[in-house]
Amino acid sequence: MRPLLLRSLYWLAGVGAAAALAALLFGWAVGLALALLAALTGLGFHLYYLDKLLAWLDNPAPERTPEGMGGWQDVFSALYRQSRQQTMAQKKLSSALERFINAGEAMPDGVVVLDEHDRIEWLNPMAVDHFQLDRKRDVGNMVANLVRQPGFHDYLLAQNYSQPLILRLSQPVEQVLAVQLVPFDSTRKLLISRDITQLDRVQTVHRDFVANVSHELRTPLTVIGGFLETLADMDAPEPDVTRQFLPMMMEQAKRMQSLVEDLLTLSRLENGSKTASQEKVDMAALLNTLRVEAEGLSQGRHQIILGDCDAANLWGNANELHSAFGNLVSNAVRYTPEGGRIRLDWRLDKGRGVFSVSDTGIGIAPQHIPRLTERFYRVDRGRSRGTGGTGLGLAIVKHVLARHHARLDVHSELERGSTFSVWFNADHLAPTA
DSSP: OOHHHHHHHHHHHHHHHHHHHHHHHHOHHHHHHHHHHHHHHHHHHHHHHHHHHHHHHHSOOGGGOOOOSTHHHHHHHHHHHHHHHHHHHHHHHHHHHHHHHHHHHHOSSEEEEEOTTSBEEEEOHHHHHHHTOOTTTSTTSBHHHHOOOTTHHHHHHHTOOSSOEEEEEOSSSOEEEEEEEEEOSSSOEEEEEEEOHHHHHHHHHHHHHHHHHHHHHHHHHHHHHHHHHHHHHOSSOOHHHHHHHHHHHHHHHHHHHHHHHHHHHHHHHHHSOSSOOOEEEOHHHHHHHHHHHHHHHHTTSSEEEEEEEOSOEEEEOHHHHHHHHHHHHHHHHHTSOTTOEEEEEEEEETTEEEEEEEEOSSOOOGGGGGGTTSTTOOSSHHHHHHTTOOSOHHHHHHHHHHHTTOEEEEEEETTTEEEEEEEEOGGGEEOOO
């Protein structure tokens, strides 16, 4: 039996005994009056504490729990304990909800909570950026009315949770999003968006790279294959035909060899360390070597000038710098008409080192300059192949310079020539012996 009920029974028994004793001593009227007075007193006592209970229930805070007497003390103590437990549970739930909201706010993906009618209940800042939404104004609105992209409405209606939808946005910036619906209870769904712009660009570059390599190899292989087929059809190849075909086949074989070597060099640079090995590079000796190589490539068709050569060397990888500078010099020779001038310089400018190759060649239109270092990018494809270029030289230059923390500047005018300048930071300069 509960203590409250037991105390109540004891109180009633005591009142009954007192009333019976008063009736025996003073008559039944006095006994009944005493019993009635005790009943009214008990009723008033309970009404008083009942009013306190009702007042507390209007604002049931643990610190405001009233104090009582008798059985009401047990009642108020039990209410205090339950109120404390409920308050602690609410704090835990509030803390968990706050952590969930903070996690959603910090997610790198966009998250939109949709109800059973695809109305927005909540969204994080990344979803605002992805879909150009407003966190206050758009809550409660249909997401299909706010995200007006081809296929998005059909994707919502299809309720296909297995595959994401790829959205290509052009406003306010070009962006590619992977959007996917994820149900998380019987009626609600998460609309998750992920920015895959960079991944899409990388995949596009890879596809273009494979296509370009295939295209570049197809031409020399076709030429060699055609010559071999012609020779195979002859019973006894004539010496004049052989002498005519073999140099052409050799030229195409060298072209393929150059392409493979450049591909291997580019792959090694892309997959290797981000920083080049440090050794002292003798710039005077390197410029003399580049001049000799340019004269050999020119075969006397151009004037090769060795200009400024300041007394400073470089810290870096000599082979890689030779390859990068050599590509710049060979491009100048290839794209400068006969009788033109090519100048090599190495100078100090405001504490930095500058290697430059200037020519009086055909020049480059301004719209092509930002894309020169892309793999297989050619300003004039026909002329580039005619000069024997692989389309990878400036891509190699870009990677070599990145490993040396250097910058390439290009200044060019059509039919007046170009200047390719490589700027090195002061910490890459080394004193001469």
